[in-house]
Amino acid sequence: MTVAARRTVLKGIGAAGALGALAGCGVPAAYIEPSERAGKDLSGRDRRLTFANWPLYIDTDDRDRARRPTLDAFEERTGIDVRYTEEINDNDEFFGKISPSLMNRQDTGRDLVVISDWMCARFVRLGWVQEMDRTRQPNVARYLDPLLRTPHFDEGRRFTVPWQSGITGIAYNRRRLGREIRHVSDLWAGDLKGRVTLLSGLDEAFALLMQGDGVDITRWAEDDFHRMCDQVERRVRSRHIRRFTGNDYIKDLAGGDVLACQAYSGDVIQLQADDPDIEFVVPEEGAELWAESLMIPNLARHKRSAERLVDHYYDPEVAARLAAWVAYVCPVPAARDVLASSKDKELAALAEDPLVFPDGALRERLAIARDITPEERPDLAKRWNSLVGL
Incomplete structure (x- = not known):
């Protein structure tokens, strides 16, 4: 898996320009007001959710690739069945796939998605994602890396939460x-x-x-x-x-x-x-x-369950297991101590890798770019x- 395969080029004017053209041709305005974003939440009686991600972006069992240990642990602990799809191969392609539903105020069929932050900015500006309830996400509130808390497009990370960085x-x-x-x-x-x-x-x-x-x-x-x-x-x-x-x-x-x-x-x-x-x-x-972040699209049917899943991945133990498999910059610095205490030499060594857990000197040289308007x-x-x- 490579990051470059996911962070793809935006050609020409891109989807934002296409939306502008549609708005001038009798298509309903793309922006959705906050009062129109939430659907009826079925989380209390319908114990499932759909999670769309990029290929090879979650831990799998070496002996059984169909098993995803961190996701399996969430299902066992909560009783929520997660339909996990690896359907995102390109930011613009995925935007094109779900934008008709969102623009027309329809459920996308997905409760949680992961896309690059520069594309997340577009969704946030259009009002196509729901604000998360941090009272249901104590791990996010406590453990999210301070460097990732205040991107320009989503101050305070109200609508997005980094999956990996x-x-x-x-x-x-x-x-x-x-x-x-x-x-x-x-x-x-x-x-x-x-x-x-x-x-x-x-x-x-x-x-x-x-x-x-x-x-x-x-x-x-x-x-x-x-x-x-x-x-x-x-x-x-x-x-x-x-x-x-x-x-x-x-x-x-x-x-x-x-x-x-x-x-x-x-x-x-x-x-x-x-x-x-x-x-x-x-x-x-x-x-x-940079980061690729989790978002809950408008009218998602299982918002509370999706919020629980996001918070699950901010438990330092869970974040450590995911970081050990994907080897990106972990958005949960506390996961470093978990890996450092491991008896496995390779896992303990990963805790010292500055490309997974940047040290203080390196962190001072990192910045999140202002997004292109x-x-x-x-x-x-x-x-x-x-x-x-x-």
């Missing part, structure tokens, strides 16, 4: 390169000409590149974006940047065609198992911390896609 930084092969990389500017050294790749997705790529230019990504402006694009454009023309990639950067880096690239922390952990010379670096200027997106996407060649 990750870092966008730089991966490189130290043995082949023969030196360290510590700054974004190191990517532009002469010995890397034609051996560097950047991510093709606008939402995935822009923050780290801005940070390399000294920009505070929590409050970036359009001028910052265009200045960054000017620099990228020059390096595309000079052929310093080899190409823009999705998750195929993994193959390029592992094969040696590329010596350094924009990358996701979760991918590099997997690459290091086969090649310890591959390193992941959070540049001195900082890196983007619907008004900004058309022009910014057009500029970025012209560089990428989309």
